[in-house]
Amino acid sequence: MSKKPELARGDNVAIAIQPGVGIGFARDTDQWFVQTPDPLALLTELNDQTAPRWVWWDRSTATQIAQARVPIDRCWDVATVHRLIFGGWKTSVGEVWASLNGLPLDPLPRMGQLGLLDMPDDNGDRDSPIQPDGHLRPEWISGGSQTSVERLASWASLVLRAMRLQQPMLDALPDPDRAHSTARSESAAELLCAEMTTGGLPIDEEEALRLIGEFAGPRAASALDEERIREERDEEVLVHLTPRQPVNLRNPAEVKAMLRRQGHELPDTRAWRLEQLGDTDPLIPALLRWRKAERISTTYGYGWLDEHVRDGRLRGGWASSDGAAGRMTASAGLHNLPAAMRSLVKAEDGYVFVRADLGQIEPRVLASVSGDAALIAATLGDDLYEPIAARLGVTRDIAKVAVLGAMYGATTGESAHALAGLNKNYPVAMGLLEEAAEAGRKNQDVFTSGGRRVRMSSTTPGDGDLDRAVAAAAARGRYARNAIVQGSAAEFFKVWAITVRRRGRALAAEVVLCLHDELLVHARVEHASEVAALVADAIGEAAHYWSPDPNVRFSADVSVIKHWSEAK
DNA sequence: ATCGTAGGCGCC
DNA sequence: AAAGGGCGCCTACGAT
Numbered sequence A: 001m002s003k004k005p006e007l008a009r010g011d012n013v014a015i016a017i018q019p020g021v022g023i024g025f026a027r028d029t030d031q032w033f034v035q036t037p038d039p040l041a042l043l044t045e046l047n048d049q050t051a052p053r054w055v056w057w058d059r060s061t062a063t064q065i066a067q068a069r070v071p072i073d074r075c076w077d078v079a080t081v082h083r084l085i086f087g088g089w090k091t092s093v094g095e096v097w098a099s100l101n102g103l104p105l106d107p108l109p110r111m112g113q114l115g116l117l118d119m120p121d122d123n124g125d126r127d128s129p130i131q132p133d134g135h136l137r138p139e140w141i142s143g144g145s146q147t148s149v150e151r152l153a154s155w156a157s158l159v160l161r162a163m164r165l166q167q168p169m170l171d172a173l174p175d176p177d178r179a180h181s182t183a184r185s186e187s188a189a190e191l192l193c194a195e196m197t198t199g200g201l202p203i204d205e206e207e208a209l210r211l212i213g214e215f216a217g218p219r220a221a222s223a224l225d226e227e228r229i230r231e232e233r234d235e236e237v238l239v240h241l242t243p244r245q246p247v248n249l250r251n252p253a254e255v256k257a258m259l260r261r262q263g264h265e266l267p268d269t270r271a272w273r274l275e276q277l278g279d280t281d282p283l284i285p286a287l288l289r290w291r292k293a294e295r296i297s298t299t300y301g302y303g304w305l306d307e308h309v310r311d312g313r314l315r316g317g318w319a320s321s322d323g324a325a326g327r328m329t330a331s332a333g334l335h336n337l338p339a340a341m342r343s344l345v346k347a348e349d350g351y352v353f354v355r356a357d358l359g360q361i362e363p364r365v366l367a368s369v370s371g372d373a374a375l376i377a378a379t380l381g382d383d384l385y386e387p388i389a390a391r392l393g394v395t396r397d398i399a400k401v402a403v404l405g406a407m408y409g410a411t412t413g414e415s416a417h418a419l420a421g422l423n424k425n426y427p428v429a430m431g432l433l434e435e436a437a438e439a440g441r442k443n444q445d446v447f448t449s450g451g452r453r454v455r456m457s458s459t460t461p462g463d464g465d466l467d468r469a470v471a472a473a474a475a476r477g478r479y480a481r482n483a484i485v486q487g488s489a490a491e492f493f494k495v496w497a498i499t500v501r502r503r504g505r506a507l508a509a510e511v512v513l514c515l516h517d518e519l520l521v522h523a524r525v526e527h528a529s530e531v532a533a534l535v536a537d538a539i540g541e542a543a544h545y546w547s548p549d550p551n552v553r554f555s556a557d558v559s560v561i562k563h564w565s566e567a568k
Numbered sequence B: 001a002t003c004g005t006a007g008g009c010g011c012c
Numbered sequence C: 001a002a003a004g005g006g007c008g009c010c011t012a013c014g015a016t
Helices: A039-049 A061-069 A078-086 A093-101 A150-171 A176-199 A205-216 A223-236 A250-260 A271-274 A283-299 A301-309 A337-345 A361-372 A371-379 A385-392 A396-408 A412-425 A426-439 A466-507 A525-546
Strands: A012-018 A024-027 A033-037 A053-056 A075-077 A353-357 A510-515 A518-524 A554-559
Touching: A012 A039, A012 A061, A012 A150, A012 A466, A024 A150, A024 A396, A033 A150, A033 A412, A039 A053, A039 A061, A039 A176, A039 A554, A053 A426, A061 A075, A061 A150, A061 A205, A061 A518, A075 A093, A078 A093, A078 A150, A093 A150, A176 A466, A176 A510, A176 A525, A205 A301, A205 A337, A250 A337, A271 A283, A283 A396, A353 A525, A361 A396, A361 A426, A361 A466, A361 A554, A385 A396, A385 A412, A396 A412, A396 A426, A396 A466, A426 A466, A466 A510, A466 A525, A518 A525, A525 A554
Parallel strands: A012 A053, A053 A075
Antiparallel strands: A012 A024, A024 A033, A353 A518, A353 A554, A510 A518
16 A cells, blocks of 8 residues: 555556655545655655646645645645535535535534534544545544555545546536536636735835835824824814814714715715715715725735745735635735735846737636627727627727626616627627526526536525515626626636646746736746736636637737836 | 624725 | 726614
């Protein structure tokens, strides 16, 4: 059982790693283990020799691999593939195993909960990771039981069994080949996320302090000082009130009442509504300025810097398919850093960023997944909206709003009028959207082009309120309509990102940020043009791998910059 | 005290 | 031009 077998590139090799103990391996034909204090060094060595497809349970292994910088390209992350097949995202290894084996999920055993089956004197073999009821043993999931290489090997063989249970589920989808390829690309994207979580985004901390000072003022010396700064900020708004009165600006209801007393009757106090009032009343611009300053002070101020930036890197958690439709998500403000602050994202000395964003990605993805010949023709140029406008006989702006409205489910205004033209000229694409919307209204799950299940919230309005039920159905329709485009675009984007990751390795180029249609790659100055070319070239490769239609054209704007703020 | 929800706003 | 889809994170507030 302990040996060094020959690995082949086509093999699926499941692994279970325990630092200080070793690695357990499993293939269909055999399982084995190696006892070693530094299992990740061994994994690196094996991967260098012959890179098979490494198979693991979930993020915990990906994190070990990311931290040890093992350069793995091909992998299979069982939990990630599970989210692809079943939809949703809150999942654990125990749930994945239970789902794959059709076991009841309700009384899922927990750590520390000594049920009958966990009793030391039960008939269960404690050396087995599976309980008599078929569930995984919690202490095996937590890693607590993996104290020997023999146990690591049996754990690895279970991972492989899980993968083998997933594969026929992918086969059952409408396009099995694409589903399998999505499973592989999403697994690699999960590993990329583990790497970005570990690596972080390069930050110029001095510039960060300068910017925060500019937006939020000096750092408060004490809690009392903090209070004074807040009051001074509030005063800039309250000074415009007659009569003078205290208002809690952080309470939207109080702000609404305040505006009503000033003669502004509004359904809510959102910025775009306030902007519509014009600047007849100086209170309005003061309030809008207050909101911006308050936002940066609370969310991107000193507290944010202290908590998330260390050693020149902003670190937040990355998830590869956390969104409802399978988009990446990131915490610590990585996905919503205000544009005005992006100059603090700076490449290290001797490095640059290669920044690229996909142009008009969602309508191009719609063309691809629907196969609408007229819409595909519109993707051939740099600007997709021009030919659509010409065909509909409207301005480019109207055409753009109409297309976006069709994908988001807009129901009123200018876009609704142009929608008739879209339906007539692009019936295949519009039909696909409408089909998704109808499924959503009926509470039926929809699927992205790569096979991801997007679950509909099964909230059934039980109070018999017809209006609310109709509104909820309409909202599900908009959600589903958008999800098939957004989710398919997310799949394409991830293929692009992992292609850049893989091909950039030879140049030590590091993907440090993914933002739905935008990539930031940290690369050495002397490799800048080569990496830029690689990033642009990777679009063609990603399209070939992902795109359902070879004729759809995708393009990106690529630039070499020092600060994130420079481009666009 | 702790939790979930809502309004609001940053980004795509 | 209209105010539609997604996410994370802030504050306030009511329920537990």
